[in-house]
Amino acid sequence: MSSKRQPSLKKFIADALNLAAQKIRPNMVELANQIFREVKRDIIEQFRNHPISQELLNHSNPSQFLSGRSGTLAGFLGIPVGQNPVIQTIAFLEQNITPKIDRRYIRNLKIEIRIPTYYDLRAVGNLPHEGGISYIEAIENGVSGLAAYLPVNAGRSYEGIQLNHDFRNVSYKKQKYLTSIFQKAQEKIKNFKF
Secondary structure (H helix, E strand, C coil), X not given: CCCCCCCCHHHHHHHHHHHHHHHHHHHHHHHHHHHHHHHHHHHHHHHHHCHHHHHHHHCCCCCCCCCCCCCCHHHHHCCCXXXXXXXXXXXXXXXXXXXXXXXXXXXXXXXXXXXXXXXXXXXXXXXXXXXXXXXXXXXXXXXXXXXXXXXXXXXXXXXXXECCCCCCXXXXXXXXXXXXXXXXXXXXXXXXXX
């Protein structure tokens, strides 16, 4: 009788799965990266085509996002002439939306998306007259002063100025913008495992 023991079925299966994973893993990583690139492209396209982005790009007047429908959103936010925060944000997103592929598991990969925070977004579209918040924060969380905004060819945007007093009874309504796009993307890729 031989003293050699036969490998257990459990070990045999585990070894076979590990060997298969080693052969399949490079394809899984490439597929995970492809999925990430598609989701990133979708985020940027949704942002570019969002009605707020289009209004900021085109300086639409009157704004559909300002109650009282007077002036442009860019003018109300005080975005300086020649500055295009939407294009700057798209370039920033291209550089700062990155994948996180978790490879801890032998047979599984988990993919997540690292997205910029409000703080990160202050690097583009910063509104120094609003305490340094980004225009995205201002749009999503609200900004005061619409009642004192006078749309005239003056000011840093040459599309309006803020008076020292309210002269009409209107207020700015918060709008869902980039964070809702991020949330949809995170939901789409959430718990995506191979």
